Amino acid sequence: MASLTHRHLGLRGPSPAAGAGWAARTILTTAVLVATSAFAADTLDPNALKRLVHQDCGSCHGLSLKGGLGPDLRAETLDHYDPEVLTGVILDGIPDTAMPPWRPLISEEEAEWIARYLLDTEAR
Numbered sequence: 001m002a003s004l005t006h007r008h009l010g011l012r013g014p015s016p017a018a019g020a021g022w023a024a025r026t027i028l029t030t031a032v033l034v035a036t037s038a039f040a041a042d043t044l045d046p047n048a049l050k051r052l053v054h055q056d057c058g059s060c061h062g063l064s065l066k067g068g069l070g071p072d073l074r075a076e077t078l079d080h081y082d083p084e085v086l087t088g089v090i091l092d093g094i095p096d097t098a099m100p101p102w103r104p105l106i107s108e109e110e111a112e113w114i115a116r117y118l119l120d121t122e123a124r
């Protein structure tokens with residue numbers, strides 16, 4: 001065990017602190033790139049949009065979208081919504097509530113994709 005630890009430390013090179021800083025910067029850069037690709041104007045990136053739905057929408061609506069601060073967003077619960085109306089709720093939010101408008105961050109096409117994704121019982 002002692003020799004294992006020794007070898008492990010040896011691999012980290014002369015300056016462990018510099019290594020940690022590099023790792024933090026790499027993680028940060030990756031996060032920025034992911035965010036940028038989710039919000040890029042013309043091409044839809046379904047994986048990035050799914051991440052947005054589960055992480056950003058999920059921060060209020062629950063990671064599995066079953067409700068939290070915001071209500072349940074499962075397809076069964078939203079099936080009374082027309083896709084166009086749902087797209088409008090996503091783009092403009094619900095005034096006087098914590099549901100924010102997403103228009104500054106995503107395109108109309110992305111909002112429509114999210115609306116259809118939320119309404120699709122097979123999608124998740």
Ligand code: HEC
Binds near residue numbers: 058070072
């Ligand atoms: C800051 C918290 C917050 C975030 C982030 C958020 N919401 Fe909401 N959302 C709410 C709240 C609170 C409500 C309920 C508003 C009300 O009282 O009518 C709501 C309501 C909704 C509704 C209406 C539900 C219904 O049954 O009528 C939809 C649809 C919705 N949100 C979708 C989304 C989507 C999609 C995202 C991500 C793009 C998102 N929300 C992100 C807080 C949030």
